[in-house]
Amino acid sequence: MNPVDYALRGQVAVLTLNNPPVNGLGHALRTGILAGLDKAMADDAVKAIVVTGGEQVFSGGADVKEFGTPKSGMAPNLPDVIRALEGAEKPVVAAMAGHALGGGLELAMGCHFRVAKTDATFGLPEVKLGLLPGATGTQRLPRAIGLEPALNMIVSGNPQKAATFVGTALVDELVDDKVVDAAVAFAENLVAEQRPIRRIRDLKVNAPDADAFLQFARNSVKVASKGMPGPMACVESVADSVKLPFDEGCKRERTAFLSLMQTPESRALRHIFAAERAAGKLPDIPADTPIRDIQKVGVVGAGTMGGGITMNFLNIGIPVVLLETAQEALDRGLGTIRKNYENSAKKGKLTQEQVEERMGLITPTLSYDAFKEVDLVIEAVFEKMEVKEAVFTKLDEVCKPGCILASNTSYLDVNKIASFTKRPEDVIGLHFFSPANVMRLLEIVRGEKTAKDVLATAMKLGKKIKKVAVVSGVCDGFIGNRMLALYGAAAYGLVLAGASPQQIDKALETFGFAMGPYRVGDLAGLDIGWATRKRKAEEAGKPFEPIIADKLCEMGRFGQKTGAGWYRYEAGVRKPIVDPVTTELIDAFRKEKGITPRKISDEEVIERCAYALVNEGAKILEEGIAARASDIDLVYLNGYGFPARRGGPMRYAEEVGLPNVVRALRRFAAEPGAAPTWEPAPLLVKLAEEGKGF
Ligand code: NAD
Numbered sequence: 001m002n003p004v005d006y007a008l009r010g011q012v013a014v015l016t017l018n019n020p021p022v023n024g025l026g027h028a029l030r031t032g033i034l035a036g037l038d039k040a041m042a043d044d045a046v047k048a049i050v051v052t053g054g055e056q057v058f059s060g061g062a063d064v065k066e067f068g069t070p071k072s073g074m075a076p077n078l079p080d081v082i083r084a085l086e087g088a089e090k091p092v093v094a095a096m097a098g099h100a101l102g103g104g105l106e107l108a109m110g111c112h113f114r115v116a117k118t119d120a121t122f123g124l125p126e127v128k129l130g131l132l133p134g135a136t137g138t139q140r141l142p143r144a145i146g147l148e149p150a151l152n153m154i155v156s157g158n159p160q161k162a163a164t165f166v167g168t169a170l171v172d173e174l175v176d177d178k179v180v181d182a183a184v185a186f187a188e189n190l191v192a193e194q195r196p197i198r199r200i201r202d203l204k205v206n207a208p209d210a211d212a213f214l215q216f217a218r219n220s221v222k223v224a225s226k227g228m229p230g231p232m233a234c235v236e237s238v239a240d241s242v243k244l245p246f247d248e249g250c251k252r253e254r255t256a257f258l259s260l261m262q263t264p265e266s267r268a269l270r271h272i273f274a275a276e277r278a279a280g281k282l283p284d285i286p287a288d289t290p291i292r293d294i295q296k297v298g299v300v301g302a303g304t305m306g307g308g309i310t311m312n313f314l315n316i317g318i319p320v321v322l323l324e325t326a327q328e329a330l331d332r333g334l335g336t337i338r339k340n341y342e343n344s345a346k347k348g349k350l351t352q353e354q355v356e357e358r359m360g361l362i363t364p365t366l367s368y369d370a371f372k373e374v375d376l377v378i379e380a381v382f383e384k385m386e387v388k389e390a391v392f393t394k395l396d397e398v399c400k401p402g403c404i405l406a407s408n409t410s411y412l413d414v415n416k417i418a419s420f421t422k423r424p425e426d427v428i429g430l431h432f433f434s435p436a437n438v439m440r441l442l443e444i445v446r447g448e449k450t451a452k453d454v455l456a457t458a459m460k461l462g463k464k465i466k467k468v469a470v471v472s473g474v475c476d477g478f479i480g481n482r483m484l485a486l487y488g489a490a491a492y493g494l495v496l497a498g499a500s501p502q503q504i505d506k507a508l509e510t511f512g513f514a515m516g517p518y519r520v521g522d523l524a525g526l527d528i529g530w531a532t533r534k535r536k537a538e539e540a541g542k543p544f545e546p547i548i549a550d551k552l553c554e555m556g557r558f559g560q561k562t563g564a565g566w567y568r569y570e571a572g573v574r575k576p577i578v579d580p581v582t583t584e585l586i587d588a589f590r591k592e593k594g595i596t597p598r599k600i601s602d603e604e605v606i607e608r609c610a611y612a613l614v615n616e617g618a619k620i621l622e623e624g625i626a627a628r629a630s631d632i633d634l635v636y637l638n639g640y641g642f643p644a645r646r647g648g649p650m651r652y653a654e655e656v657g658l659p660n661v662v663r664a665l666r667r668f669a670a671e672p673g674a675a676p677t678w679e680p681a682p683l684l685v686k687l688a689e690e691g692k693g694f
Contacts, residue, residue, distance in 0.1 A: 034081055
């Protein structure tokens with residue numbers, strides 16, 4: 001297969017990019033475009049050139065398969081190719097369908113004219129990887145469509161429909177179909193009319209009130225970008241397009257691009273991009289593993305989770321049978337789902353018809369008989385093994401053979417749940433996060449006996465409902481909640497040792513978490529943990545020894561919902577207010593335990609909380625609960641608010657240096673009375689000693 005097909009259509013040479021699936025601009029393609037261009041230029045019979053990806057896709061930009069390989073930087077690079085196309089003395093027309101993203105759009109802007117199909121979308125998404133468009137996009141786009149729209153597009157990274165650009169130099173003609181034919185006809189016309197070549201580099205940027213607009217952009221981007229250097233670099237580079245000659249602007253763009261590539265923020269975002277691509281792959285589940293057809297879903301329990309889970313399927317047109325134990329609970333669940341959709345309608349995200357359509361896909365029921373036809377059931381009932389047993393025994397009786405039986409349990413043993421059925425191979429954990437209709441994470445829990453096609457189906461389904469799906473083995477709390485327990489313990493240890501909840505929250509928020517652990521506790525409600533700890537003590541036959549959070553609960557302080565928890569809240573305001581009552585309670589508790597508080601630095605707060613996650617993550621990796629460190633990062637990024645610019649806990653540890661993490665853990669473990677969990681994981685020690693990363 002030629003990376004670039006060359007065909008003659010009368011006096012027009014058509015260069016068709018040919019690198020499925022999205023015409024990534026890898027080395028072979030770049031070389032092929034130049035070869036095609038040279039051939040066309042050398043042929044006197046050729047009067048014009050069309051560059052296209054065909055009728056499906058123009059180009060998705062850089063070739064991700066080449067990322068990190070020598071080929072990605074090998075000449076000719078993309079700016080070389082673009083310069084050659086633009087410099088051609090025969091007119092070059094881009095014929096664009098589907099995506100033209102990143103380098104793909106930059107390539108098209110190197111052509112002299114552009115014909116686009118109505119389905120085409122244009123975008124420069126580099127900022128989403130902490131970068132700026134590095135192949136002259138920041139200098140060309142403002143010249144093609146004007147300063148303000150170009151800046152908005154580059155700083156947001158969001159793609160736009162081709163039709164948006166009709167009337168600008170970015171789209172010369174928009175067609176409904178057969179874009180290559182249209183581009184050839186367009187090129188023939190150019191030749192017949194002897195229209196002069198138009199190069200974007202020669203256009204002047206349309207920028208009324210440029211200074212005022214740029215100042216406004218700088219101010220707003222500075223606030224919105226929260227310490228990420230990419231967006232501000234985009235603004236400055238676009239500003240150069242107004243102030244500087246084209247070549248100088250391009251030079252500065254390249255320098256800024258190369259320097260952004262070296263930032264930890266961009267490294268983190270590129271790591272996440274690669275992690276998401278890797279997460280769908282498991283060594284023992286080949287890509288051609290058969291998939292079970294999921295046409296209809298059952299959900300057991302219409303509470304907090306059941307309702308949100310249901311919405312995921314309604315949103316993609318899959319009907320859901322929703323089961324409850326009592327009519328009242330069913331009505332409440334349906335009411336919540338409707339309210340969520342009505343809210344989206346109020347915001348203009350859904351039409352009223354769409355709301356009714358989605359609600360119409362639910363079959364509410366109090367009887368298991370309604371599950372006879374479903375292809376997948378997800379159980380979201382109370383977190384008690386006896387209740388799970390009752391539900392799965394019943395599901396095993398009524399569901400048809402081949403139906404996948406899933407549990408949304410947060411902590412319970414999925415193997416045990418599977419053992420309640422005569423078909424453990426059909427049982428799997430599908431652990432959604434609250435609110436399940438919003439949160440992107442889905443932990444897919446693979447039981448000992450889970451069949452490969454069940455796992456493959458769950459992963460495919462995860463993608464369909466637009467989740468980041470990560471596979472976890474069975475253990476207490478799976479990947480995320482197991483790590484969360486250690487993070488919580490580290491934060492609590494800091495309070496006992498002398499830090500205040502507000503110091504801890506602030507330090508972790510400055511690190512990049514949306515909310516520190518004590519604010520999260522108040523938001524989620526402290527009573528849940530209180531009840532669990534009391535139950536566990538009772539089950540273990542031990543006296544209940546309240547910790548500080550329990551003492552808050554004993555005072556009726558359950559968090560935001562009761563107006564006070566770790567903090568105090570004024571009616572209707574979410575902002576936490578530091579409360580002397582809590583401070584006194586903590587002081588008294590420390591005294592009771594004979595602890596003399598010490599001064600704790602913000603660095604120590606971050607070290608303890610982040611390294612607690614890293615250490616447990618390393619154990620999870622070592623035990624094979626997670627297939628790769630980047631899966632653990634995805635869990636923490638998408639389910640627990642770990643800051644994206646740090647790339648996830650495991651990536652962050654690599655950025656800090658694993659030997660540094662091990663040294664700190666050893667220091668914590670050596671303190672008198674330290675929890676044994678501070679002992680560094682053997683895998684972490686081994687990798688640190690070998691100078692390796694995860
Ligand atoms: P919830 O109390 O809000 O809802 C549970 C619902 O199940 C209730 O409406 C109840 O009437 C119904 N129910 C109970 N027994 C039933 C039965 N035998 N048959 C049918 N319906 C029954 O609880 P939730 O927060 O939605 O949690 C449900 C499950 O999801 C639990 O296993 C929990 O650990 C897990 N989970 C919860 C969260 C969360 O943040 N709330 C997150 C992830 C997972």
